[in-house]
């Protein structure tokens with residue numbers, strides 16, 4: 001049987017992660033080189049003269065001109081965290097190498113931190129992934145379909161009316177012979193205005209959108225994107241239609257990935273963040289050896305974004 005190119009590629013092993021990012025000093029050297037490749041520059045006055053000191057095993061810099069003090073995580077998404085840097089690298093490794101999504105509960109166990117800490121670091125890392133993918137545009141042949149996150153919360157209403165059911169569109173750029181290349185997932189209602197906005201943001205001409213007969217997809221007419229729609233009878237026959245094989249496979253994988261990890265969570269509030277993570281991991285699926293470095297470098301260039309959380313709603317994430 002032919003080996004799956006994605007699943008059998010050489011990833012980054014746990015011993016390699018500990019060899020490269022196992023100590024505070026190793027992580028500090030990496031982050032320092034990313035943040036200040038030509039040496040420290042004061043974020044406040046842009047002078048380079050400085051002194052360095054340690055407090056609670058964390059490296060600090062003090063500007064000789066304006067006396068401003070900062071650490072390697074100051075001004076980054078990790079700014080308010082007290083976790084040692086190797087834990088952040090390990091968290092990013094776990095979140096990028098797993099075949100399915102890693103829950104905050106698993107991160108808590110692997111990292112030896114409290115659940116709220118694990119939840120917060122997971123969401124911060126997901127936020128980096130979302131920002132990284134924010135400008136993603138698809139071109140050429142693009143399959144699109146509508147789908148829902150959630151809606152199976154016990155005790156709630158089933159189907160379309162469920163208050164926790166969140167609509168999103170999945171669009172997959174393919175080769176001419178329908179092999180998936182990259183994808184975009186976007187939480188949005190299935191209205192013409194919304195699909196038109198999606199097309200303007202996430203599709204780049206020349207592109208041909210391949211969809212089923214759902215009315216809202218006709219909204220791409222007038223945006224410079226060609227539209228090829230196939231009338232199906234819906235349900236299982238639609239899922240097997242050869243024109244939608246790439247997007248249907250992607251939707252199947254998303255469902256498996258999320259349902260195996262998350263039993264119930266506030267999709268409405270955090271849906272786009274989870275979709276962004278799935279999109280990021282899919283689009284980086286051939287880069288398992290370099291993905292940790294890429295993600296970490298991006299994370300240390302991402303500005304702080306306080307995440308207001310309602311942890312009680314996240315009991316099973």
Ligand SMILES: [Zn+2]
Pocket residue numbers: 042043044045046047063064065066067068
């Ligand atoms: Zn300064």
